Amino acid sequence: MNQLLKKHALKLILLVLLLIFAPVAEPLVTRLWTSGRTEHLQAQVTRQAQWQERVIQIEELAARLQRRFSQAIRERDQAALDEAVDLARVLDAECHALLQIEPSDALRELRIQAHQVAETQQELFLRLRDSETDATAAEIRDNHARLNQVLEAWDQAFHDYRRERIEAFHDELADIGAYSMRLESFVVAFMLRCIVGLLLLGYLLMLFSRRREGRLQRDNRRLEDDLESRNVALHQANEALKNEIEERNAAEWEVRKRLHMEETLGKASGMLTLPTAPKFESFLELLAEVMAVDRAFIVLFKHESMVIEKVFEWPTRPTAAGESGTAGLEGEDLMTYPWWYERVRTNEPLAIEDVAALPFSAEKERALFEANHIHAMLSLPVHTVDDETLGFMCFVDPEKPRSWQSASIRMLFLVSELLANYFARQKAEEQLRHDAFYDRLTDLPNRLLFKNRLEHAIQKCKRHHEYNFSVLFLDLDRFKSVNDTLGHLVGDQLLIELSDRLKDSVRPGDTVARLSGDEFVILLESIIEVEEVIRVVQRIENHIQKPFMLKGKEIHISASIGITQGNTEYKSAEAVIRDADIAMYRAKTLGKARYSVFDKHMHDKAVSAMEIEHNLRRALEQDEFELHFQPILSARTGEVSGAEALIRWNKPGYGTVSPSDFIPIAEETGLILPIGEWALRAACRHVRGWLDAGREPLTVSVNCSARQLQRQDLPGIAAALLEEAELDASLIKVELTESAVMGDVDHAISVLNRLHAMNIKISVDDFGTGYSSLAYLKRFPINTLKIDRSFINGILENDDDRAIISSIIAMAHSLNLSIVAEGVENEEQLALLRDLGCDEIQGYFYSKPLPADRFMAFVDARARSLREAGDEALEAGGEPAGSSN
Ligand SMILES: Nc1nc2c(ncn2[C@@H]2O[C@@H]3COP(=O)(O)O[C@H]4[C@@H](O)[C@H](n5cnc6c(=O)[nH]c(N)nc65)O[C@@H]4COP(=O)(O)O[C@H]3[C@H]2O)c(=O)[nH]1
Known part of the structure; x- marks a missing residue:
């Protein structure tokens, strides 16, 4: 119902207003109309009064005029005439004024006639006075009679006019009276309806207001409940928001921290991928800053051991007494610290929050750390993917115990991996560099390095007359059968042992290199006489002739050796090696197990052989x-x-x-x-x-x-x-x-x-x-x-x-x-x-x-x-x- 009322309230109000005001409309219109009429009537009454007044005046004037004229005529009194004339003028003026108020054609006509009669009367009178004749007198009388007629007609007309006006006035009054009556009844009805309407409206309003009030109260209660629950929810949301903000702040801080760490990681990795060797002090400083520690160092072990060989540290200033440092670590074998060693070996991070709280089993470590003024320490092994521990990184707080966050440890783990990669890469590069110049099997210089040294010797020979060199080209005579009969491993072993014997046969400054398979070349430096060279060759032959004990077997081998001596005409190492090779080949063709010294003829033969x-x-x-x-x-x-x-x-x-x-x-x-x-x-x-x-x-x-x-x-x-x-x-x-x-x-x-x-x-x-x-x-x-x-x-x-x-x-x-x-x-x-x-x-x-x-x-x-x-x-x-x- 309320809903219905609410929905149609406006329509109801309009209906009630219509009921009230529809009957009121008519009286209102009437009232508006009558009010115009009333004003008109009032104006009429006023005008009527004025008019009445003038009429009375005019009647009086007309009566006086008549009397004066009559007197003037009768008595021939000039003064009476003048007065009559003046009266006539006044009358005329009055008539004019009257006509202004209430125009009337009849009156206007009469006024003109009266005016003419009055003028004629005046004229006659003047003539009579001057020469009174009968005719004049008759004329005056006639005229007077006419004047009287005119005045009577005037009077009559005036009377009619007055009556007419009064009747009209009365009609209007009656009209107005009837209107007034109606107006009053309308006013009463209007008032009643107004009252009823107002009462009805009031009642309805009251009803509505009550309902509205009830509804409002209910709404209010509901709102209050709603507000209450919303308040609770808001409070909860607020709390949640607060928590969320706190969490977000914490997360943001974490993210910032992580970003910082990642940035550090990026920088650190960038430093390790630079073409030039990284500055480990700057590297450590970067990490120390993110770890908020005072000291950091990287420790590297000797190859395939846990003996501390090299330490990079930050700050680089020499460790003063009372300061934590690495002085106590250099040269230490980590294996003497089993507790620490075990963690490094198994690639575990070591996070020591307080050195004083180390277990009894780490007694030795504690002594070492305390001696180095280390209060708290975080150490991460530098461990390669090939499961090799190259060393470890350390971050030290020298003053107080502190906790190490797992995020930091994780980051440092990545850094340690980067470091391990870097050192492994460096090692591999070193190995590559070594491999590029050394023979893998015998570890002797290879062709490249030999050529390099030979080039130097050629240049030196050109610059210094007192200097010369010699190159020996050595090829084993039956190496293939050793390989075929005893296997490649024995063959390799033979080559390794032969390499040692060759090295032992020459001076330390000379170069023994392996070219390939069983081919060796030897650069003899500062050797001038061919006899000297031959003595070296004989020494080599003696060394080679001694049996090799391999796999329990005694193996005898021989070699064919080509000799070439340096001279200023040599332009390249290749040419020297080629000539020594030709000489070696000559030794082979001469029956092996011998040496041959290169000469020009050999070269020509070799060249023609190549052509062929x-x-x-x-x-x-x-x-x-x-x-x-x-x-x-x-x-x-x-x-x-x-x-x-x-x-x-x-x-x-x-x-x-x-x-x-x-x-x-x-x-x-x-x-x-x-x-x-x-x-x-x-x-x-x-x-x-x-x-x-x-x-x-x-x-x-x-x-x-x-x-x-x-x-x-x-x-x-x-x-x-x-x-x-x-x-x-x-x-x-x-x-x-x-x-x-x-x-x-x-x-x-x-x-x-x-x-x-x-x-x-x-x-x-x-x-x-x-x-x-x-x-x-x-x-x-x-x-x-x-x-x-x-x-x-x-x-x-x-x-x-x-x-x-x-x-x-x-x-x-x-x-x-x-x-x-x-x-x-x-x-x-x-x-x-x-x-x-x-x-x-x-x-x-x-x-x-x-x-x-x-x-x-x-x-x-x-x-x-x-x-x-x-x-x-x-x-x-x-x-x-x-x-x-
Ligand atoms: N792997 C391989 N090697 C080949 C081939 N063809 C020729 N040879 C090698 O080349 C050598 C010389 O051949 P040649 O000039 O025809 O010389 C021939 C022949 O012309 C020559 N000869 C034959 N009779 C006489 C003679 O009465 N007097 C002289 N002075 N020479 C003779 O003696 C040589 C006899 O041949 P060999 O002793 O076998 O010696 C041959 C042989 O070892 C081939 O297809 N494959």
Whole structure:
């Protein structure tokens, strides 16, 4: 209900006001109207009164005028006339005034008439007075009568006029009276309604106000309750806010502190990443400031120990008596302080709030700290990710105990990690620097450092005439077999021990460096005479010759040493090393375990070897090689039994290069491997071609170098090439030199056995030049021995050679080996060899090595001549010609 009232209160009030004021509206309008009328009536009454007054005056004036005129006429009295005239004038004026108040056409007309009559009367009177005639008198009378008529008419008109006006006035009055009556009743009704309305309004207002009051009270109570609860909530919120502000302040402080710490951390890390070495005093000062301590220091241990080696501290001023410091720490082994040591070792922070309160087990530490005036201390190990403790950081309060906040400890942990990284990095860099200049295995200077020192020596040699140097290039002779047979670890151990021996063989100012593998170089400083150098070399050789005891075994090694002496013409260290290397190589080729002094000739040879190597590579790519075939003939029948394939290099712009000029270089550089393979493939293809051409099968011997035997899978390659050419293995003979076979006997036996198993024949070339005995060769699955040309050369003149050849042939035959005599150049040699029982002959006597087509032509020609000789012999009844040559 209240809600309803509240909602419609305004509408209700408007309705009540309408009820009250609707009836009131009419009287009000009426009142407004009558009030106009009343004023009008009052004006009318006033005007009526004025008018009445004037009318009375006019009537009096008219009466007096009439009387005066009558008197003047009657008595002919001038004075009466004048007075009448004046009266007439006054009357006229009055009439005029009256008409002004109440205009009336009739009156106006009458006034004019009266005025005219009065003037006429005056005129007549004047005439009468001057000459009284009858006519005049009659005229005056007439006129007078007219005047009287006019006055009467005037009077009448005036009377009507007056009546009219009075009636009108009365009507108006009645009208006004009726209006007044109505007005009064309206006023009364209005008053009553007003009162009722007001009462109703009052009542309603009262009702509303009561309700409103009730509602207000309720609202009030509710508001009070609300206020109360809000107050409580506000209070609580206030409290919460207060707490929050406090917390926020605390957090803000924490954040600021953390930011400060992070900033410090950033600065500290920045200091540690500077390209230049950091100033640890500034670093510590920075940390001491954030930790609010008076002293800070970083302690570093000696490598792989806990002996305090280095201390960085802040402040840097020398520690005065009574001041805390690190003086007592230097040189201390932390292991003598087990309690402290244990914490550092296990990478734990050590936060001592009060040194005096340290446990009994830390008695020693307490004594140390107290001696160094340390009251409180925070120590963090500098521990690398590789679990190595490099040292520790310390923050010290020298005056009073204090607590250490965990946030600070955490930050310092990060700092200690940064430090550990920095020191580890520095260590790694040092190691890198060391590695860049030193050999990892032997810790000797490496090529770079050696070159550096050698450059200095070259410069010094140029500047000081009395100064010279010498470089030795040393290469172990059988190091590979040590590695292969005893393993790399023993090999490494040998190199380490050798390094020590080399260092012991030279003066402290000299440099022993390892170039690679088993190659060492030695720079002998301030050495002028070559004899002196040789004495040093001999000393080195003596040292090396002594057996090495490795893995319980006695190992003997030797070295080939190249010597070069410094001179002012050397422009680079490389050139010096190169010459020493050439000399060393010369020593190797001279039979190893010796030294060789470099000379210019060696250099030229080396240069040409390099050129050849370069060209050989190109020759392989450009297919510049060709096989020539030197026939091998049966000593008994003279038939071509086979051929030796000999490589030729058709060098563009040069012509044919002999294998003697490039095969040794190819062997040195390893190019012999692809070249040898090429020769084997080419030989297989030629034989296949000949067979395809319908020729008789011929066995072709292909030269294989020692390197091929050692490094290549010769049987595998041969099998593949034979398969490629679809060739019977028995048509290929592998020719190996005696020295190649004797180099690595076990390996050679295994390879040759495999070749033999494949049905590939094996021949030993240049037999007799080496030291192998036939009995030794029994171990190899050999088919043929080729007697070296040097023996054949002297066979006719030299009895020894003849004897040797004879015994070789006899023994070979006893071992079931066939014999080929190489380099047979004349018939005598041939005859003798045939007498000695040689099986096959190769040499210029029959033919030089020939290109394939010419070789075939030779084979054909030989067969033809043999046939012809055979025919002739048959005809002559003798032996066939082939049996003799
Ligand atoms: N003065 C004289 N010399 C004669 C006579 N009969 C043959 N010769 C030469 O003696 C050499 C025989 O070849 P070698 O002893 O295997 O000696 C060969 C061989 O060791 C090597 N060689 C040739 N071709 C190859 C090859 O394909 N591979 C390998 N690894 N070495 C090859 O080159 C060496 C030289 O070959 P070449 O210059 O062709 O020289 C050939 C040949 O021309 C003669 O009656 N008098």
